[in-house]
Amino acid sequence: MTIYEASFVPLLDVRDLVVRYGRIEAVHGVSLTVGRGEFVAIVGPNGAGKSTLVNTVAGLIRPARGTITYGGLSIGGDPARAIVQRGIALVPEGRQVFAGLTVADNLALGAYGRFFRSPFLFDGAMRFARGRRTLQQDAERVYTLFPKLHTLRDRNAGTLSGGEQQMLAIGRALMSDAKLLMIDELSLGLAPIIVREIAGHLQTLNAAGLTVLLVEQNVNLAFSLAQRVYVLEQGNVRTSGTPDELRAQPDIRRIYLGSPIEPATLPATPTTTTATMTTSTMTAMTATDEGAGRV
Amino acid sequence: MFSAFGQYLVSGIATGSAFALVALGFVAIYRVTHIVNFAQGAFAMLGGYIMSSMVHRFPGPLAAVIALVLMAVIGVAVGWVVIGNGRLPIIASLMIALGLSILIEGLCLSIWGDIPTTYDGVGDKAISLGGALILPQQILVVVAVAVVFPLFQLFFNRTYIGKAVTACALNGRAARLVGIDPRTMALLAFAVAAVVGGLAGILTTPLQPLTSDVDVNIAVNGFAGAIVGGLISPAGAVIGSLILGIAQTMMAGYFDPSYQLVVALLVMIAVLVIRPDGLWTGSPLRRARTGQPDISTETGAKPA
Numbered sequence: 001m002t003i004y005e006a007s008f009v010p011l012l013d014v015r016d017l018v019v020r021y022g023r024i025e026a027v028h029g030v031s032l033t034v035g036r037g038e039f040v041a042i043v044g045p046n047g048a049g050k051s052t053l054v055n056t057v058a059g060l061i062r063p064a065r066g067t068i069t070y071g072g073l074s075i076g077g078d079p080a081r082a083i084v085q086r087g088i089a090l091v092p093e094g095r096q097v098f099a100g101l102t103v104a105d106n107l108a109l110g111a112y113g114r115f116f117r118s119p120f121l122f123d124g125a126m127r128f129a130r131g132r133r134t135l136q137q138d139a140e141r142v143y144t145l146f147p148k149l150h151t152l153r154d155r156n157a158g159t160l161s162g163g164e165q166q167m168l169a170i171g172r173a174l175m176s177d178a179k180l181l182m183i184d185e186l187s188l189g190l191a192p193i194i195v196r197e198i199a200g201h202l203q204t205l206n207a208a209g210l211t212v213l214l215v216e217q218n219v220n221l222a223f224s225l226a227q228r229v230y231v232l233e234q235g236n237v238r239t240s241g242t243p244d245e246l247r248a249q250p251d252i253r254r255i256y257l258g259s260p261i262e263p264a265t266l267p268a269t270p271t272t273t274t275a276t277m278t279t280s281t282m283t284a285m286t287a288t289d290e291g292a293g294r295v
Numbered sequence: 296m297f298s299a300f301g302q303y304l305v306s307g308i309a310t311g312s313a314f315a316l317v318a319l320g321f322v323a324i325y326r327v328t329h330i331v332n333f334a335q336g337a338f339a340m341l342g343g344y345i346m347s348s349m350v351h352r353f354p355g356p357l358a359a360v361i362a363l364v365l366m367a368v369i370g371v372a373v374g375w376v377v378i379g380n381g382r383l384p385i386i387a388s389l390m391i392a393l394g395l396s397i398l399i400e401g402l403c404l405s406i407w408g409d410i411p412t413t414y415d416g417v418g419d420k421a422i423s424l425g426g427a428l429i430l431p432q433q434i435l436v437v438v439a440v441a442v443v444f445p446l447f448q449l450f451f452n453r454t455y456i457g458k459a460v461t462a463c464a465l466n467g468r469a470a471r472l473v474g475i476d477p478r479t480m481a482l483l484a485f486a487v488a489a490v491v492g493g494l495a496g497i498l499t500t501p502l503q504p505l506t507s508d509v510d511v512n513i514a515v516n517g518f519a520g521a522i523v524g525g526l527i528s529p530a531g532a533v534i535g536s537l538i539l540g541i542a543q544t545m546m547a548g549y550f551d552p553s554y555q556l557v558v559a560l561l562v563m564i565a566v567l568v569i570r571p572d573g574l575w576t577g578s579p580l581r582r583a584r585t586g587q588p589d590i591s592t593e594t595g596a597k598p599a
Contacts, residue, residue: 058472059471060468060471060472079471079476080472080474084472084473084474085474089472090472092468092469092472096468096469097466098461098462098466098469098470099465099466100461100465101461101462101465108458109458109470109473110473111473112455112459112473112474112475113473113474113475114474115455116474116475119476119479121456124456128455172473173472175473176473176474
C-alpha cells in the first residue's frame, strides 16, 4: 500500500474480495480503494476479472469472501437495489439501455431506486407521486450535460447509436443520484471521437465532485483520465499507482503501453481490440487475452 | 344459413373474449418471468368459485370487487411459491405452477363440492343483434375485454410502475441496476394475471357452470390464444383469443361441439410449427429481448 492510499479514508473500500462463478474463481482476493471525489481506473486484459469486480460491487454478483465497504458501511452481498439506493451506480458493459422504451423513459427509470425503496410498491408509489417534479429537474440536468439526448428524448433507445446509448446509460445512472459512478468499458465499440467527447463529460462530472471508477481496456485512455490506476491480471491486482508511477514501471510500459501509436489513431484492423470489439458481452467473454497488450 | 353464421360469429366473439382475459394473464406473467403459468386456468376457476360464495352475501358488483381483491392476494401467494427464491430454473417454476393448479383443483373440490356451481348473471333474456341472439352476460364479457385490454396497455406502457415491469421484461440486468426488484415485478405480474383470470371466471360462470376440473380447459384455450401473440404481445393475445373463440363456435355449430378443444390444440400446434415466436409481433419486446430474463435477486455463490 502506498503512502497515498493510507493517508485518506476511502469512499469505497474493497478488501480481499473473492468471487466465484460456480466452481470457477474469477477474482482471487482483490483489494482496492476509491477516495471521495477520486477518478480511479481499473485496467487489464480480458478475463482479468474487471467486470466481475464492478458487477460484484454493484450487487449483481454475491462475493464468496471478502468485504466491500462504502462510506463506512458494509455493503458486500447486498442486492443490487440496495446498492443503487446507497448511491453507487453502474453503467454496465454494452450500455444495456432499455431498448423498446424511449430515451426519456430510460432516464426516468434510472431514478426508480430513489422512489421505490422497499419491495412494497404502494410506499414507493406515494413517494413517486410526491417527488415527480424532482424527476423532471434531474432529467433536465442530464439533458444539459448531454444536449443530444434532449433532441432524442422521444426516440426508442434501441435505435440510438452506440455513443448515444453510452450517453444515455451514463445519464440513466446519474438519475439515481449516484455519488460513485462505475463505468464498465466506456470505449467498447465506440468511435474514438465519441469516446473523447464522453470522457470529457466524465471529467466535468468528476471535477464537480462525482467519484468515478472506470473499467477500461484502452490503457492510454484510462491513464489520461484517472488519478490512480489498478492493473488487474487473472483476478489479482498486479500493481497500482498514479499513471506516472505506473509508466515508470518497465514491465507495465512494455505490456500495456508498448504501442507507440495512440489508440485513437489505430486503423480498424482485425487485430486491434478496441476498434473491432462489438458491443455484445459475448465477444468480451469469449475473446482471449492476446489483444490486451496492444491497446 | 347466413343467420346461423351471424349467430356463431357473435357467440364466438363472446367466447373468445373470455379466452382473451385468461390469455392476458399468461402474457402478463410470461413477459416478466418467461414462466408459462400453468395455474392460469386455476385462477379463472377460483374466481368463479369465490364469486359463487360472495354473490349470495353481497350485491353483485361488490361481490365481484371482493372476489377480485382476493384473487390479487391469491395471485401474489401463488407467484411467491412459483418464483421461489428467484434462482429456480424455469422448468422448476413450471412444475410448481402445475402442482399448485392441481392443489387448487383439490381445494375447490373439497370446499365447493362436485356439483356444478353457478349463479345468476346480469339477465337471462337474450337480446337480438341483427338476427343473432346474445345474452346480456355475454355482452358483459365482451365489454370487460374492451375495458381491461386498454387498461392493461395503459398500465404497462404509460405508468411508471408499468414501465418498470416492462423494463424488467426488456433487460432484467439493467432493471436490477436501476433498483428495480425483478421479484417484486414478477409478483405484481402474478397479481395482475390472477385478477384478469379471476374476472374471466366471475363473468363466465353464469354462462357455463363450474366444476373443479374446468381449469385445464380454460388454461388450454387461454394459452392457445396467447401463443398467437408469442406470449408477449397483449394485442396478439386478444386477437388470437377472438379468432380461437370464433373458430370453436363455428366448429361446434357446423360440425360437432365435442371437437371444440381440438380447435384450440390445432391452433396451438399450427402456431408453434409455423411461427413459434407468435404471429402477431407488434410488441417491441420481441425484437429487443435477448436471452432469458433475469429474475434472480443475486447470482453466484453466497458469502461464506
